[in-house]
Amino acid sequence: MTTIRYCFLITFLSICLLACGPKQDDTSTLPLEDDDAIDLIIVGDHVVTMNVDLDVIENGAVAIDQGVIVAVGNADEIRATYSARETLSGGDRIVMPGLVNGHSHAAMTLLRGVADDLALMDWLNNYIFPAEVEFVDSEFVRIGTELACWEMIRGGTTTFVDMYYYPDVVAEVVEQCGMRALISATVIDQRSPDAEGADDSVSKGVAFIERWKGRHSRISPIFGPHANYTLNAEQLAATRRAALELGVPISIHVSESPFEVQYSKDTYGMTSIALYESIGFFEGPTIAAHVVWPTEDEIPILAERKVGVIHNPTSNMKIASGISPVTAMLAAGVRVGLGTDGAASNNDLDMWEEMRLASFLQKVDRMNPEVLPAITVLSMATSGGAAAIGLGDSIGSLEVGKRADVIQVAFDDVHHVPTYDVVSHLVYVSDEQDVASVVVDGTVLMREGVMETIDTTRVAREASALAAQIQSTLEQRNKTR
Numbered sequence: 001m002t003t004i005r006y007c008f009l010i011t012f013l014s015i016c017l018l019a020c021g022p023k024q025d026d027t028s029t030l031p032l033e034d035d036d037a038i039d040l041i042i043v044g045d046h047v048v049t050m051n052v053d054l055d056v057i058e059n060g061a062v063a064i065d066q067g068v069i070v071a072v073g074n075a076d077e078i079r080a081t082y083s084a085r086e087t088l089s090g091g092d093r094i095v096m097p098g099l100v101n102g103h104s105h106a107a108m109t110l111l112r113g114v115a116d117d118l119a120l121m122d123w124l125n126n127y128i129f130p131a132e133v134e135f136v137d138s139e140f141v142r143i144g145t146e147l148a149c150w151e152m153i154r155g156g157t158t159t160f161v162d163m164y165y166y167p168d169v170v171a172e173v174v175e176q177c178g179m180r181a182l183i184s185a186t187v188i189d190q191r192s193p194d195a196e197g198a199d200d201s202v203s204k205g206v207a208f209i210e211r212w213k214g215r216h217s218r219i220s221p222i223f224g225p226h227a228n229y230t231l232n233a234e235q236l237a238a239t240r241r242a243a244l245e246l247g248v249p250i251s252i253h254v255s256e257s258p259f260e261v262q263y264s265k266d267t268y269g270m271t272s273i274a275l276y277e278s279i280g281f282f283e284g285p286t287i288a289a290h291v292v293w294p295t296e297d298e299i300p301i302l303a304e305r306k307v308g309v310i311h312n313p314t315s316n317m318k319i320a321s322g323i324s325p326v327t328a329m330l331a332a333g334v335r336v337g338l339g340t341d342g343a344a345s346n347n348d349l350d351m352w353e354e355m356r357l358a359s360f361l362q363k364v365d366r367m368n369p370e371v372l373p374a375i376t377v378l379s380m381a382t383s384g385g386a387a388a389i390g391l392g393d394s395i396g397s398l399e400v401g402k403r404a405d406v407i408q409v410a411f412d413d414v415h416h417v418p419t420y421d422v423v424s425h426l427v428y429v430s431d432e433q434d435v436a437s438v439v440v441d442g443t444v445l446m447r448e449g450v451m452e453t454i455d456t457t458r459v460a461r462e463a464s465a466l467a468a469q470i471q472s473t474l475e476q477r478n479k480t481r
C-alpha cells in the first residue's frame, strides 16, 4: 500500500506537504466482540485522515460499527478483514472527516437576504433584533433549523455550534436529522423571542440544559450569552457561574467589531477579552466566535485559557467587521476553528467557502501567500475545529475509536481534472455540491446526494410559505412608512 504522509514542521503555521514515502502496517483496527458483519465500509481513492501525522491513504477505507470507527487503512485489507452490511464505494471519491461549523445561528436561514449591506450594529438593532421579535417563534425555529440542517448536511458539515432561540426545538430537529450539535440557550438582556431579559433567559437556559444534558450522545446543551454589549458584566459572570454549576461550555461573540471593543473600553475601561479575563469568565470552556480585534496582550490569554476561537471570514467581510489575526493566534497556540455565522450575514452555510476565504483573506492581509496554507485551513474545518469546540477527543479525524463522522467528496467534476494534490483541491477547488455522502455517528444522512433523514419537499414548502408571510409583512410596513 502506498501512503502519503504529511508532516508537521514546528507548528500549524509551518506545515510542509512533504511526501514521506510508503509506511508499513497502515491499517489500524479495533478488535470486535464477535465476527458478525459490521455496519458500514466507506471507500475512497484517498482517505484524508487528519490524524496527528496527517496521513493520506491511497485506495483507502474506513470501517464503522455501532457509530464508531473500527478500522482505517488500505481498502483491500479492510474489505478482506470485514464484511459490512453496506459499502459506500470509492471511485472518484475522497473520504475525510465531516466538517465542523463552530458558529452558527441555524434558523436564520429564514432571514437570508432580508437585510444586506449594513454595518453590524445598524443590522442588529434596526433589522435583525426587531424582525426576530416579530417573526421568530417555535415554528420559525423548527422550519429554519431543518432548512439549515439540510443545507449543512448537503455541504458535508456533520457538527455545528448553534446560538439561537427555542433551543429545545433546535435539539429536537438535530435529534431527528442525525447531525451532531452543541446547542446554546441564548442569554441576552432584552426582550427576545423566547425570554424577557437576562434573568429569564438564564433560568430558561438552566431548564433546557437540565432536560438535554446526557440525554443524547450527539447533542450537547450549552449556554450562549450573546455579547458584552447585550449583557452587563454581572450578567456575564452569572451565566458563567450557571454554566460551571451545570458542567457545560459557553459559546459567545467576542471582539467582533470595533464598536464592541470601544463599548467595552467606555463602559469598563478595558477591551473585551481583558474584561472577560477580569471577571473570571474564561474559567470554564469557552467557544469565542469572531475574535476580530484582540490586542497583542489578549492573544496569550486566549491560548492560556484554552479558549476555542471560531473564525467567520465571510460574515466578517460582509458586515465589514474586520480581518481576524488568525495567523498570529495560531502562532500563539490558540485553538482556531471555522464557522459560517448565521445565513443572514453570510448568506449561506458553506464551509468550503469559509476555508477558501479564510486562507485568501490572511494571505492578502499579511501580503504573504505562504500564510494559512491549505492543510492548516483543512485542519481548522476538521480536527482543529473539533478541538476548538471541545470535541477533539471524539471527532474531527478518522482514527480508530473516534465517532464515525465521515464524508465522501466526489472528485469527478471538471474542476477536479487534473488533481495533483488532494488537500489543495479540497480547500481551493471543492464546493458543497461536490459532497456525495455524509455519515454521522455511523448513520448515513446523505447517500450520493440523496437526503435520508430530512423530507426536503416538505421543508422547502414550509420555508417558502413562512418566507411569503414575512415578505408580505415587511412590504406592508414599508408602505405605511
Ligand SMILES: [Zn+2]
Pocket: 103, 104, 105, 253, 289, 341, 342
Ligand atoms: Zn454570530
